[in-house]
Amino acid sequence: MLLSDVGDWHTRIARTALADPTTSRVSYTLDSSLDSVNKLEQIAEQCAERAGFDEDTIPHIAMAVREAAVNAVLHGNAYDSNKHVKASFETTSDSLIVRIADQGPGLDPDKVPDPLAPENILRGSGRGIFLIRAFMDEVNFRQLHPGTELTLIKHRTPAQSGN
Amino acid sequence: MSMKVKTRQVDGVTILDLSGRITLGEGSVTIRDAVRDVLAKGSNKILLNLGDISYIDSSGIGELVSAFTTVKNSGGELKLLNLTKKVHDLLQITKLYTVFDVKDDEATAISSFKK
Numbered sequence: 001m002l003l004s005d006v007g008d009w010h011t012r013i014a015r016t017a018l019a020d021p022t023t024s025r026v027s028y029t030l031d032s033s034l035d036s037v038n039k040l041e042q043i044a045e046q047c048a049e050r051a052g053f054d055e056d057t058i059p060h061i062a063m064a065v066r067e068a069a070v071n072a073v074l075h076g077n078a079y080d081s082n083k084h085v086k087a088s089f090e091t092t093s094d095s096l097i098v099r100i101a102d103q104g105p106g107l108d109p110d111k112v113p114d115p116l117a118p119e120n121i122l123r124g125s126g127r128g129i130f131l132i133r134a135f136m137d138e139v140n141f142r143q144l145h146p147g148t149e150l151t152l153i154k155h156r157t158p159a160q161s162g163n
Numbered sequence: 164m165s166m167k168v169k170t171r172q173v174d175g176v177t178i179l180d181l182s183g184r185i186t187l188g189e190g191s192v193t194i195r196d197a198v199r200d201v202l203a204k205g206s207n208k209i210l211l212n213l214g215d216i217s218y219i220d221s222s223g224i225g226e227l228v229s230a231f232t233t234v235k236n237s238g239g240e241l242k243l244l245n246l247t248k249k250v251h252d253l254l255q256i257t258k259l260y261t262v263f264d265v266k267d268d269e270a271t272a273i274s275s276f277k278k
Contacts, residue, residue, distance in 0.1 A: 034188040059218075059249065067221055070187055116258050124229035127221040127257055134256050 024050075027088040032077035032102075040087055041066040044098060047089045051096045051156055060135035061096065061154055067128040068100045068150045076102025076148060094156055095137075101149035109141045166190030166216075168197045176208045176273050177201045178244075182215035185223030190216075194223075198230045198241070207239020208276045212269070214245030224257060231263060240264070244272050 026043075030036035044065035048058040069085065077083035083103040090097040113120050115127045133139050138153035166183035179197055184190055194211075201209055211227070219227075227243070234241035242264040246254070254260040266272035 037187070063220060066186075070220070070222070074187070121258060121262060122228055122232055124225040124232075125222070127224055130257070131221055131253075 023091050023093060025088065025090040027086070030085045030087065032073045032079050032081065032083050032085060034073065036085055037066060037069040037073055040069040040085075040100070043087075043089060047091060047096060047098075048154070051091045053096070053154070053156070057154070061098075061152075064132045064135040064152055065098055065100070067132050068098070068152060071107065071128055071150070072100050072102035072104070072148075076104030076107065078104065091156075096154045096156065098152040099149055100152070101144060101147055103144075103147040105146060106143050107141065107148040166193045168193060170197070170201070172206075173269075174273050175206075176210050176276050177206045178210045178212055178269070180212045180215070182217075184218040185216055185226065186218065186220045187222035190219075191222045191226040194226045194230055198233060202234065202237055202239070207234055207237050209234055209239065209241045210244050210266075210269075210272050210276075211241065212244045213247065213250055216247060216250060219250055219253060224253060224259065227263070228259065240276055242266055242272055242275070244269060 024047075026047075028040075028043075030039065041062050045058055045062040048061040053061060069087070072085045073079065077085065080103075086099075086101045088099045090099075109129060112129050113123075113126055115121070115123065115130045120126065132150070132152060136152045137155050138151070140151040140153075142149040142151070166181060166185055166189055169180040171178050171180070179201070181190070181194070185194060198209060201207075209230075211230070231241045244266050246265060246267070251260070254263065254265075264275070266275065
């Protein structure tokens with residue numbers, strides 16, 4: 001399925017097909033809804049597949065993106081219909097780079113409790129950031145004032161990038 | 164695909180056969196309601212059959228943990244049956260595999276509940 005098959009988007013900002021067929025960049029602005037979360041997960045899966053990641057890695061990337069999208073929609077924008085989530089998917093020669101930004105109060109990753117700590121292990125929430133870090137090679141947080149942008153990076157192997 | 168629950172009783176144990184996805188907004192609330200219903204009916208021996216669960220996210224994991232603690236706090240037991248590789252790996256990564264009592268055979272799981 002092509003990215004264009006995904007469905008009706010609130011706003012599509014840009015889609016760039018670069019000269020190298022293994023590289024691309026696509027950006028979206030989405031509502032603060034669970035539907036957006038599901039769509040971003042779906043796009044992540046497609047981008048990871050197109051970038052040549054293996055069948056074990058693709059669902060990990062999709063889950064990391066889903067968790068980042070949930071953070072943006074639920075914890076960042078709190079389902080506020082006046083706030084949006086911006087997302088971009090960029091496939092370069094050596095990486096898949098996903099950026100997801102919200103307009104919320106801001107997230108300090110250093111204040112997120114460790115879900116593996118004994119006192120937190122039976123908590124009913126708080127594992128999203130942990131799973132993102134577990135499944136991606138690099139995770140960066142940037143404060144937008146207001147909002148937070150997460151950058152998720154997964155490196156392609158030489159075979160995946162066609163080198 | 165949203166999550167579906169089928170309930171059956173075997174030797175005093177309530178088995179919830181779950182299928183689909185356990186994610187925020189899909190299966191997580193369904194599990195919570197299903198477990199509450201079982202407890203409300205007086206049963207506190209619950210076996211969650213996850214063999215047909217295709218996907219679970221952090222919200223789904225959180226719901227499993229919440230269900231586990233809810234049942235345990237009511238004096239009962241909640242166990243997991245037939246984990247797929249994806250769910251198994253997630254429970255390993257989050258160090259929950261040793262928290263849950265995980266079984267891969269229904270008969271063995273049924274007989275492991277306290278009489």
